[in-house]
Amino acid sequence: MVTTHTCENGLRIVSEHIPHFRSVAVGVFVKAGSRDETPEENGITHFIEHMLFKGTETRTAKQIAREFDRIGGDINAYTSKEYTCYYAKVLDHHAEHAVRVIADMFFNSVMDPAEIDKERQVVLEEISMTEDMADDDVHEQLWRVMYPRHSIGAPILGTAETLPRFTKEKITEFMDRFYTPENTVVSIAGNITPHVIKVVEELFGSFRKKETPKIHLLPDFSSGFSFKKKDTEQGHLCLGYPGLSLNDPDIYSLSVLNNILGGSMSSRLFQEIREERGLAYSVYSYHSAYSDHGTLAIYGGTADEQIPELQEVILQSLETMRKQGLGQEEVLDSKEQLKGNLMLGLESTSSRMSRNGKQELMLGRHQEYDEILSLIDAVSMEKVESLLSLISGQPAVSIIRSKEASS
Incomplete structure (x- = not known):
């Protein structure tokens, strides 16, 4: 059975207890995708996804990776046109640890300017890889054709022209707009305990950011x-x-x-x-x-x-x-x-x-x-x-x- 709990700050926790499983999957969903970007910001949502793995105030990027490798778990993320998701899957007795690491990444990423510079090159290589794969690139081109005047037609990865604009200040400003409690859902499923749900609420249920009104213009399909x-x-x-x-x-x-x-x-x-x-x-x-x-x-x-x-x-x-x-x-x-x-x-x-x-x-x-x-x-x-x-x-x-x- 799926249960939804809304915290005092407006963040929602969705849980599904499945006692016959030995794993737990947890995901933090943020209603921020490439369609929320201005033309100058194109790709910043995906770039933020990368940067949350680049180290916090207490963990380096290597330590984040090692902590999941040591417990046989997986941690990853993806960006879509309408939302971003940070997720992990671990054995049930490591669920609390997974929640704490993801929360640390979500709230305490340092956004080191040196790491930002390095990650620009990583994303640039990702863009080049997509362009080299014609069976991927043809889909990107289709979206540009279908929605030439709307952000939903722009590439999720951004472009070589927009990447240099992503500074720590720009990233922080974008996250302040979208990484808000009302805009965030924590979903957890598997052999979970009440204690793990309590930990999720303690970590995510108290942060506060002012919700900024968001206006989505309806995409206008083009047969180009x-x-x-x-x-x-x-x-x-x-x-x-x-x-x-x-x-x-x-x-x-x-x-x-x-x-x-x-x-x-x-x-x-x-x-x-x-x-x-x-x-x-x-x-x-x-x-x-x-x-x-x-x-x-x-x-x-x-x-x-x-x-x-x-x-x-x-x-x-x-x-x-x-x-x-x-x-x-x-x-x-x-x-x-x-x-x-x-x-x-x-x-x-x-x-x-x-x-x-x-x-x-x-x-x-x-x-x-x-x-x-x-x-x-x-x-x-x-x-x-x-x-x-x-x-x-x-x-x-x-x-x-x-x-x-x-x-």
Whole structure:
């Protein structure tokens, strides 16, 4: 059972006691992502994520790493477009120690200017690595095309131009704006004890920062085009369409449609493009849902000279789906797949912690698993087919091909 406790300072603690597990996963979720950045700040949220691992007033970066290695645990973090998460997974009897180390990083990171200078180079290498990987870069280019005038289309890592602007003062100012109690959720799942929850409240329930009003402008989807030449043997293609937000009542219907389109090995695109035509090794679709909008994207990678054919086949497949509709059996199969994925995720304390934390942070509510299964069962073929209208307009297109290719 998921329990939520709101501390006096407004911070929320979400816990799920799973006594038959021997592990505990804990995550600190902050509602601050790349969409919250100004153009000059692009990448600072991700940079802060890095800096919290670079040492506190009592621990060096090496000591933080060694403390988790010594207890056989893992600690990591990631930044998304709408939030940042710092998380750890340890054996249950090390849970309190994990909470204390993460709290130390969260509140006492020193942000040494010398370490900031070094970390700029680390992130610059991370940016270069992403740009070198064409199958990653093509997705970044797609987001730039879909949202050219909105921060949600900007890269989470930032750019070589923005990195030099991140000083200790800029970092502190950004954290003062977003790393506030009302903006933070601590999620913990596994074989937890009341004592561990008490420690979380003692460490996180008393800090105070003034909440700054945040205004999110609705992203305006654009059906533009991006073509990039790169020294690569394979070509890469992405198509993007508007999707649905996290709160949309049809979100499960769209998940069913995505499975049918390209979300599994039995999907339309996988069967047509890989199995029937042998046109690509990797082809899939995915839906990214955010607080106020969503995006449905399709990716395919193939021999460079076959990119035009790949794009044509994908568009033909979408047109066939719109004209002929869907089959009752594939809708039922997709629903079962969704339910299976959901239930298999219950076997991991990390996935439960992550799911609970994100739901509390982004939705402010929790759905019981039986409720979600009922919502998936209630998805009708008519509703799924009505969402085919999402892929009826002009898509955003991103293509990466070899330097010899023409657009």
